[in-house]
Amino acid sequence: MEGFAPSPTLAGIGSLPEAAGPVLHITGKHPLQGHIPIGGAKNSALALMAGSLLAPAACRIQNVPRLLDIERMGQILTTLGVKVSHVGHTLDLDASSLKTCQAPYELVSQLRASFFITGPLLARLGVARVPLPGGCAIGSRPVDLHVRGLQALGATVQIEHGVVHAYARRLVGTRIYLDYPSVGATETLMMAATLADGETVIENAAQEPEVADLAHFCQAMGARIRGVGTNTLVVVGVPRLHGTEYTVIPDRIEASTYLIAGAITRSNLTVGPVIPDHLRAVIAKLQAMGLRVEEEGPNRLRIAPAQLESGWLCQATDIQTLPYPGFPTDVQAPIMALAALSEGSCTIEETVFENRMHHIPELNRMGADIRLKNRVALIRGVPSFSAAPVVATDLRAGAALVLAGLAAEGSSTIHGLHYIDRGYEAIDEKLRNVGAKVHRGESTARIPVTA
Numbered sequence: 001m002e003g004f005a006p007s008p009t010l011a012g013i014g015s016l017p018e019a020a021g022p023v024l025h026i027t028g029k030h031p032l033q034g035h036i037p038i039g040g041a042k043n044s045a046l047a048l049m050a051g052s053l054l055a056p057a058a059c060r061i062q063n064v065p066r067l068l069d070i071e072r073m074g075q076i077l078t079t080l081g082v083k084v085s086h087v088g089h090t091l092d093l094d095a096s097s098l099k100t101c102q103a104p105y106e107l108v109s110q111l112r113a114s115f116f117i118t119g120p121l122l123a124r125l126g127v128a129r130v131p132l133p134g135g136c137a138i139g140s141r142p143v144d145l146h147v148r149g150l151q152a153l154g155a156t157v158q159i160e161h162g163v164v165h166a167y168a169r170r171l172v173g174t175r176i177y178l179d180y181p182s183v184g185a186t187e188t189l190m191m192a193a194t195l196a197d198g199e200t201v202i203e204n205a206a207q208e209p210e211v212a213d214l215a216h217f218c219q220a221m222g223a224r225i226r227g228v229g230t231n232t233l234v235v236v237g238v239p240r241l242h243g244t245e246y247t248v249i250p251d252r253i254e255a256s257t258y259l260i261a262g263a264i265t266r267s268n269l270t271v272g273p274v275i276p277d278h279l280r281a282v283i284a285k286l287q288a289m290g291l292r293v294e295e296e297g298p299n300r301l302r303i304a305p306a307q308l309e310s311g312w313l314c315q316a317t318d319i320q321t322l323p324y325p326g327f328p329t330d331v332q333a334p335i336m337a338l339a340a341l342s343e344g345s346c347t348i349e350e351t352v353f354e355n356r357m358h359h360i361p362e363l364n365r366m367g368a369d370i371r372l373k374n375r376v377a378l379i380r381g382v383p384s385f386s387a388a389p390v391v392a393t394d395l396r397a398g399a400a401l402v403l404a405g406l407a408a409e410g411s412s413t414i415h416g417l418h419y420i421d422r423g424y425e426a427i428d429e430k431l432r433n434v435g436a437k438v439h440r441g442e443s444t445a446r447i448p449v450t451a
């Protein structure tokens, strides 16, 4: 989200921002026990919020987490003229009368998903003006696939002064091959195609569960989409969509993070609700590390400690991030905290984003032994971490540091808690409820962090 200057010590990583503001204090080495409730998927809920722009009607979305990103997306929709009300986990959106097609830079620059409004705005109003998006600083994150797809649907798209201007008297269905199965581009183009004339085929589409959730939401609004959950989506445009009520799927990334919290503290924990199928790649890697992960009923997972003769926490195993159903990039940082404590050596390769390893120097500050070569982290397992002040530089890097703090001897302070609050609802409370020693605080210190 914020700008990064070049790192003095780790080529290609970028140095870390100064930290001031909310912090998390964690005293590690306390075993956890009980159940951690999992909220609705952030990345689904954000896409559904964009999707609500497609219909001149009211939509009710259930199971929407209370997160900074959701709040910001709500503010963006409000400026467009949508009536927004978020009570508990129920989000009411009424896009009956939109008053502008122009999204505000100050908000869009803070989260990637804000750009996903471009497709529905264009489809509904024939025009969209959306600044280039922000989001976690994990790579260059261009929007060329979104833009090329909208052009293929008949839109004129220009980027001027950092704002994407898209116009189309009407969108016309076509065949689009995505060079990469981008989650956001698939969502943008699928939404745009729901109101286009004729049939659109999106090939090499992203298959992430959040994309399927958005497709199901659009279907509930009257959209005609086939191939949901596969890499070929066929969308037959309809003249108009209607309002609906819909429930967001559970957050597989939050669930994965808390499974790792159990693993890293040698605890016996359950997490749920989850859709276990959405976590297959993560479960497989945890099992390969020697941990016991079992399904308890249809929507709950239990994690139990590994029982290695050596006494180590877990075994080293190589991991490579990939588009779904591969290992999720959003769990790369969290699982690295665990891998750093494994018996032996392993590699974690980040193939989705080119610059998503900012957590390495901070994990090393806590005693990990990790080196970065291009996009591959070379990890030599250490038997323990020692507590330290560290800085979260993005959402999942922050989650990794929380996990490391839970495992470390002593008290750690995690700066940059606002990043973590983007994607984890009440992380302190959820961890405290299962026995962790975690509390929020405020730091006025400005800590320039170098690797």
Ligand SMILES: CC(=O)N[C@H]1[C@@H](OP(=O)(O)OP(=O)(O)OC[C@H]2O[C@@H](n3ccc(=O)[nH]c3=O)[C@H](O)[C@@H]2O)O[C@H](CO)[C@@H](O)[C@@H]1O
Residues within 6 Å of the ligand: 043, 046, 112, 113, 139, 140, 141, 142, 143, 144, 145, 146, 147, 180, 181, 182, 183, 184, 185, 206, 208, 329, 330, 352, 353, 354
């Ligand atoms: C809000 C949201 O849903 N965020 C998720 C979404 O991000 P997001 O939708 O931004 O991720 P993408 O799948 O689009 O990005 C994957 C790769 O494609 C590249 N790319 C993407 C679009 C484009 O037009 N051109 C291009 O080159 C990106 O730079 C990146 O290297 O999917 C990512 C991959 O699972 C997750 O990590 C993010 O948590």
Ligand SMILES: C=C(OP(=O)(O)O)C(=O)O
Residues within 6 Å of the ligand: 043, 111, 112, 113, 134, 135, 136, 137, 138, 330, 395, 396, 423
């Ligand atoms: C990278 C993430 O979010 P965003 O795409 O909004 O930056 C994430 O959820 O891990």
